[in-house]
Amino acid sequence: MIPALDIDPFCKAFFDDPYPAHAAMRDAGPVVYLTQYDVHAVARYNDVRAMLLDWGSYTSARGVGISDFAKEKPWRLPSLLLETDPPLHDRTRKLMDKVLSPAAVRGLREAFADAAELLIDDLLARGTFDAVRDLAEAYPLTVFPDAVGMPAENRRFLLPYGNMVFNSFGPRNSFFEAAVADAEPVLAWVQAQSKRDALSTTGFGAAIHAAVDDGDIAEAEAEVLVRSLLTAGVDTTVNGLCAAVYCLARFPAAFEQLRADPSLARAAFEEAIRLESPVQTFFRTTTRDVTIGGEMVPEGTKILMFLGAANRDPRRWDQADTFDMTRRNAGHVGFGAGIHACVGAVLARMEGELVLAALARKVSRLEITGEPKRRYNNTLRGMASLPMRMVAG
Ligand code: HEM
Numbered sequence: 001m002i003p004a005l006d007i008d009p010f011c012k013a014f015f016d017d018p019y020p021a022h023a024a025m026r027d028a029g030p031v032v033y034l035t036q037y038d039v040h041a042v043a044r045y046n047d048v049r050a051m052l053l054d055w056g057s058y059t060s061a062r063g064v065g066i067s068d069f070a071k072e073k074p075w076r077l078p079s080l081l082l083e084t085d086p087p088l089h090d091r092t093r094k095l096m097d098k099v100l101s102p103a104a105v106r107g108l109r110e111a112f113a114d115a116a117e118l119l120i121d122d123l124l125a126r127g128t129f130d131a132v133r134d135l136a137e138a139y140p141l142t143v144f145p146d147a148v149g150m151p152a153e154n155r156r157f158l159l160p161y162g163n164m165v166f167n168s169f170g171p172r173n174s175f176f177e178a179a180v181a182d183a184e185p186v187l188a189w190v191q192a193q194s195k196r197d198a199l200s201t202t203g204f205g206a207a208i209h210a211a212v213d214d215g216d217i218a219e220a221e222a223e224v225l226v227r228s229l230l231t232a233g234v235d236t237t238v239n240g241l242c243a244a245v246y247c248l249a250r251f252p253a254a255f256e257q258l259r260a261d262p263s264l265a266r267a268a269f270e271e272a273i274r275l276e277s278p279v280q281t282f283f284r285t286t287t288r289d290v291t292i293g294g295e296m297v298p299e300g301t302k303i304l305m306f307l308g309a310a311n312r313d314p315r316r317w318d319q320a321d322t323f324d325m326t327r328r329n330a331g332h333v334g335f336g337a338g339i340h341a342c343v344g345a346v347l348a349r350m351e352g353e354l355v356l357a358a359l360a361r362k363v364s365r366l367e368i369t370g371e372p373k374r375r376y377n378n379t380l381r382g383m384a385s386l387p388m389r390m391v392a393g
Pocket of ligand 1: 334
């Protein structure tokens with residue numbers, strides 16, 4: 001029998017401390033039933049990973065949120081990447097893999113490195129600052145829209161937009177309602193930014209629209225693909241950077257280790273993604289009757305995958321709750337896995353590496369100076385505020 005649990009994974013108490021509930025779900029069995037939402041869930045590493053890899057049995061096309069597109073009209077035009085299966089997914093993904101290829105990202109490295117140096121110098125000059133607003137948000141909001149080819153105005157709209165979309169994968173609760181309260185101008189802005197004329201002639205946006213000229217995609221599809229970048233490219237990275245800085249500030253020995261060898265910056269960012277999992281959850285829907293751990297789950301069932309719980313599963317990780325940048329963390333599911341694995345991971349990893357390397361080279365001390373405040377979101381794990389002091393050295 002599938003264990004039934006009355007855990008609410010979309011409430012404030014859960015977001016404040018999800019770890020006991022993660023453990024309860026993992027320990028209850030390979031698959032559990034969450035009574036409050038009438039959905040199933042997997043929280044063990046092996047089951048989450050297996051589900052991510054099996055797109056044939058677990059579709060994304062019925063939505064990767066709680067809403068089943070086969071029964072409810074999606075609140076926005078579905079993503080041509082995240083919310084599709086092959087063959088459509090293959091077509092759009094091939095293009096995005098090219099646009100965000102390692103070579104394309106390498107071409108941005110110098111500009112991104114300069115921006116990271118400038119940012120850390122500026123923060124050192126200020127001494128005290130808010131690591132969410134002034135570091136974790138400030139950096140991606142500068143470099144990412146530049147890379148897409150967006151104009152300078154209103155870039156901060158990307159934050160409420162991301163907040164809205166990532167909340168929408170959960171239930172229509174107070175977090176979702178608050179996020180969409182002033183949606184109109186933000187939605188209109190995002191739509192306008194996705195058009196060819198709004199974008200510079202270089203950058204990721206132009207590269208996507210160039211595929212229209214080649215006959216690979218239609219104009220309207222190009223706009224939806226640019227929207228994917230604007231949705232997934234900022235909030236995720238903000239929370240990733242925030243997670244990394246928060247880890248380094250809480251574990252001074254780890255920061256010393258990084259200072260001694262700044263080439264560990266990339267590994268430090270990766271470990272922060274494993275430990276904090278900025279993207280905590282996504283849903284899939286079964287396309288047929290499936291068996292998970294010997295239990296039958298019928299066709300058409302929504303299953304919530306706890307990426308964050310998988311990334312701390314003691315069945316998979318030694319000292320799962322410890323930040324250890326020297327561990328072998330390959331295989332964590334913080335960027336997903338399989339055909340939908342994060343298409344922007346190369347870019348996000350470069351941003352993380354460059355910011356942490358600049359910190360390691362320039363900063364001798366990193367201190368939390370006030371009460372950190374959590375940001376509540378149905379999908380993302382992050383903070384609203386992290387008061388901090390940095391000392392040069
Ligand atoms: C630390 C930062 C990031 C994290 C933790 C993250 C996490 C994820 C995860 C877990 C998925 C898998 C979704 C699924 O299986 O349903 C995903 C997919 C995706 N990510 Fe990221 N992401 C990050 C940064 C980015 C950036 C910078 C971009 C854009 C440049 C981006 C664009 C996308 C897109 C478009 C998809 C959908 C891919 C597909 O369905 O084929 N992400 N991301």
